[in-house]
Amino acid sequence: MLEAVFYVFAAVAVVTASMCILSRSAMSAVLWLTATMLSLAALYVLLSAEFIAAIQVLVYAGAVMVLFLFVVMLLNLGQATTDMRGPAALATTIVIAGLLAIQLFALWSYTPARLASEVAQAPQLSDPATLFAAGQIARDEAVSRGVVGAVAVPLFQVYLVPFEITSVLLLAAIVGAVVLAKRRL
Amino acid sequence: MTDGMALLGPALGLSAILFSIGVAGVLLRRNVIVLFVCIELMLNAVNLSFVALAQLHGASGQVMVFFVMTVAAAEAAVGLAIILAIFRHHQSVDLQNINLLRG
Numbered sequence: 173m174l175e176a177v178f179y180v181f182a183a184v185a186v187v188t189a190s191m192c193i194l195s196r197s198a199m200s201a202v203l204w205l206t207a208t209m210l211s212l213a214a215l216y217v218l219l220s221a222e223f224i225a226a227i228q229v230l231v232y233a234g235a236v237m238v239l240f241l242f243v244v245m246l247l248n249l250g251q252a253t254t255d256m257r258g259p260a261a262l263a264t265t266i267v268i269a270g271l272l273a274i275q276l277f278a279l280w281s282y283t284p285a286r287l288a289s290e291v292a293q294a295p296q297l298s299d300p301a302t303l304f305a306a307g308q309i310a311r312d313e314a315v316s317r318g319v320v321g322a323v324a325v326p327l328f329q330v331y332l333v334p335f336e337i338t339s340v341l342l343l344a345a346i347v348g349a350v351v352l353a354k355r356r357l
Numbered sequence: 358m359t360d361g362m363a364l365l366g367p368a369l370g371l372s373a374i375l376f377s378i379g380v381a382g383v384l385l386r387r388n389v390i391v392l393f394v395c396i397e398l399m400l401n402a403v404n405l406s407f408v409a410l411a412q413l414h415g416a417s418g419q420v421m422v423f424f425v426m427t428v429a430a431a432e433a434a435v436g437l438a439i440i441l442a443i444f445r446h447h448q449s450v451d452l453q454n455i456n457l458l459r460g
Contacts, residue, residue, distance in 0.1 A: 182371045193382030198390040205394050221408045243437045255387040269381040276373030282366045322416045338427045345431035352438035
C-alpha cells in the first residue's frame with residue numbers, strides 16, 4: 173500500500189519535472205516545478221519526515237515559487253518562443269544526462285541491509301550498531317517529542333553554530349537582492 | 358514508522374532521475390529563468406536523498422535539508438535580482454544575447 177502511493181507520487185514528480193524542462197514558456201515551467209515540489213512533499217511524508225514536508229510546502233512551493241512567478245510576470249516576456257538549443261546540444265545533453273542517470277541509478281538497489289554490510293566491511297566509517305541505533309533513537313524521539321521536536325533537538329544542539337551562520341547568510345542575501353534589483357540607491 | 362525504510366532504494370533512484378532531468382534542463386534551455394528552475398529541481402533531488410537516508414542516520418539528515426532550503430531561498434532571491442538587472446540592461450533573458458564575458 174505504502175509503496176503503491178510512493179510510486180504514484182514518484183511518477184507525478186518525474187512527469188511534472190520533465191514537463192518543466194520541456195514547456196515553452198517560463199511561466200508554465202515554474203508552475204510545473206511547483207507541482208513537482210508538492211509531490212515531493214508527499215514523498216517526504218511517506219519517508220517519515222513530516223516537518224520537512226510542511227516546510228517544503230510553505231517555503232518552496234509557497235515562498236520561493238511565488239518569488240519566481242513575481243519575476244516572470246515583472247519581466248513581461250510576451251509571447252513565448254522556443255529557446256531550445258540546437259541538435260548538437262541535444263545530443264550532448266542526452267549523453268551527459270544519460271551517463272549521470274545510469275551512474276546514479278545504481279542507488280536503486282540500495283537497501284538498509286546492503287548499507288549495513290558495506291559499513292561492516294569498512295569499519296572506519298562507523299560502527300553499524302550505533303549507525304542504525306541513531307535512526308531508532310530518532311524515531312523514538314519523534315514519538316516522544318513530536319515530529320518538530322525530533323528535528324529541533326539536533327538543530328539547536330548539534331548544529332547551533334551553522335544555524336546562526338544561516339541567519340547571517342539570509343541577511344546578506346536580503347541586502348544583496350535589494351542592491352542588485354534597485355534601479356538607483 | 359519503519360515502513361518507509363523499504364522505500365530507501367526507490368527514493369534514491371527517484372532522486373537520481375530528478376537530478377538528471379535538472380541537468381538536462383540546464384544543458385538544453387537558453388532561458389535564464391528556466392535554468393534557475395532547473396537548479397531548484399536539482400536541489401530538490403538532493404533533498405530527497407537526504408530525507409531518504411535520514412531514516413537510517415537520525416534527524417541530522419533532515420537538519421541538512423533545512424539548511425539546503427535556506428541556502429536555496431537565498432540563492433533564488435539574489436539570482437532573480439541578478440536576472441532583473443540583466444533584463445534591464447539587455448532587454449532579454451535569452452543566454453544567446455547575454456555573452457558579454459565572451460568579449
